[in-house]
Amino acid sequence: MNRPYPRATSTRDTASNTTTTRLDCAKQIVTTMVSDLMLESSANEVCVLVLKTRETSHHKLAAAGCDLDEEQMDASVPFPNLTDLTNHGVTKPSADLLRKIQNVQSVSEQEASALRGDVCDGLILAADALYERTHGKKYQRQIVILTDAEHDIVVEDSQTLLVVDALRAMDCRLQVVGFDFLLSASYEQPMEASSLSLNTNAPKPAKTEPDTVSTKRLKKSTDYDSSETEDEDGFATCTQKTELDRNDPGQILYSTKEDREQLLSSLAEKTGGDVMAVSTLRQILQVDKGRSLKKATKRKIELRIAPGIVLPVRSLKMLSKETTLGMKKTAVIGTNKSDTYSTAGNDKAEMDDVRNVYMFVDPDHKDDVVEPQETIKAVRYGSDLIPMSSYDYEGLKSSANYIPYLEILGYTSRAAIPLVALIGPPYALSGSDSRKACAAISALAKSLEQLDRVAICTYMKTKGGDPILGGLFPLSEPQFKHAARLMFLQLPFAGDMKQLG
Structure with a gap:
């Protein structure tokens, strides 16, 4: 993500010809997406994961009871080298989250190659956070991956397919924003369940569109060197074997950029998502500018x-006209009026929402309070009030059969x-x-x-x-x-x- 994109094309003034990297573009895209969600509705929630970080910080660490100390990190730590900027999974975005996104820094290419926490690990962790927050609830779910696919990806075959099944069950689309990818693709419907498998022997993206991907399963050879295998249909597949294949035959290594692009395109196809190939600043800035509206x-x-x-x-x-979010009244009980408080709470103050409490009195006897269950709604007709039961009132407003x-x-x-x-x-x-x-x-x-x-x-x-x-x-x-x-x-x-x- 450190590859620069030139901002200016003129060579007359080299001093002002500043550059921006892929990471800068990714941060701008994520900031725009999160800001739009904040403006659209206060009920929207997000989770921002950063891949291949030196530290490990996400919601699964607390659940597993692991220490955050990097020096003591061992194999028992789930999803290492992944950082959740919210640190609480899927939650409501805030201005502090936008600041954290802008402060993200990338590691060197050599260090990134040695770190874990690849795209598949991030996808599994994102799906887990999405499931924990939205299971059994009505949400519009989507996972967006921004990557340049420059580093190796190790895939746990069965585990990744389980995650794909979970995303399909949650009706969650996968959108891939690929920096310098060869081809874009859009899939309106998820792939049929009978065709689900991780394909790596599909034709290369330079020769075919992603929607014509073959779904043949990769066959793994028994040695560690580059070898050529042949499946039951006679398709030849070139596979690069590494030491990790000896330890776990269910793992697959994607060592070339073309294979990694094909893998991400295949995952998007299985969930009915899309792949956006961006290679210029103009294309990058157009990401998320025009949203596709569903039929509903x-x-x-x-x-x-x-x-x-x-x-x-x-x-x-x-x-549509966008409006700013309204202010929410909060009652604060504290000792010092000069203290500032946030909605997350404060140790020195007790906070609670402001609620309106109405009391009804008898017009003939001002001292007699009428209980809510003793009142009834009425509709004004001229100078008279016509009492109506709740059933009649709802029927008057009902428009279930109205077109x-x-x-x-x-x-x-x-x-x-x-x-x-x-x-x-x-x-x-x-x-x-x-x-x-x-x-x-x-x-x-x-x-x-x-x-x-x-x-x-x-x-x-x-x-x-x-x-x-x-x-x-x-x-x-x-x-x-x-x-x-x-x-x-x-x-x-x-x-x-x-x-x-």
Whole structure:
């Protein structure tokens, strides 16, 4: 990870031609990912592992009861030369974690070759931390590996396959960001369970795409030198044997960069993940900038084009406004008001969340307190209050069987709608899995584009909600010659427009 990337291409000013290393790029990517998770939701949690470190510090050490002293480290220490920056497994990110990421320093290439804690060890430890924190809970899980695959990888065959099975059971995708990898690949679905095996005799990445990887199992020879074996189908495999093969026949050594890239691509394929090959600063900076949205984020709605023509479509919000996290009130009981306290607690102070407690009194007898179980909810109707039970109140709000719809009212010229009247955010409409809906939306979008027209429509998002007035515009995309999808933008009512004097 010490290989530099030049920031400037001009040789006129060599003094300002500073460089950045692969590790600097990796730290920038991780910092961006963690920062985005912190801004998206306060419920997001992360675990950041650093491979091939001099020290060993992670959540499994405390569970195993091992000493952290490096001089006394022996074979009983689980996952040596791995450092968990949170030191507690998967937990909520903080500003202190971002500072730790920026302070990460790499060891020399010679020292890194002698240290343990390779990519597979990190993957196993990350999967273990993910399982301990999210087992039996509803989480969106993902493991991201940033590596240059420059060092040997020793794989415990059966153990790695167990980890892959666990990731598949948790619906956890594996994303590999490979510095100077040869090829990128994306796998929409995990590999079938019947095809799971670690493959090392697949064609090299320079000759084939990773999604055409063979799944033949490596056969190990009995000597220690480089040898050639042949499997039951007649595929020749060149294997470099080392002393570790004599001790454990279940271990496989990946000693070339091509084999290591192929291994990571195979692991990503088994979990339905992807491999991103980055070799320039521009590509590195684009990592995690555009997120692929899953099908579940596209809302099902009905598109009512005309009486009797109703199509099931999906709407997707194309642009969201990010907001900063709100402040949380905390009650602190301490002896010194000048002390500062953190949410993690303080030895000198007792901390607790601030809670609101409501008390109800009888309007005719101010001194009589009404217990919560003696109250009932009511809905205001004019000047009266209509009491309703909890069952009736929930039924009034229920929208389980309600399907949002978008109904076209008519068409107008594009020039009749000024730009100042367009209100965001935009929603994209697609036909999803219905070929009939895709054809109808594509035909409508192409017609609106050719005639320079806009469809005026109303959008009912919720049951009992106010209709949203908007327009359907053809969505221009660079991969299509003509518009193939529609875009919905809200429009104001006539009374909402203000005239400039």
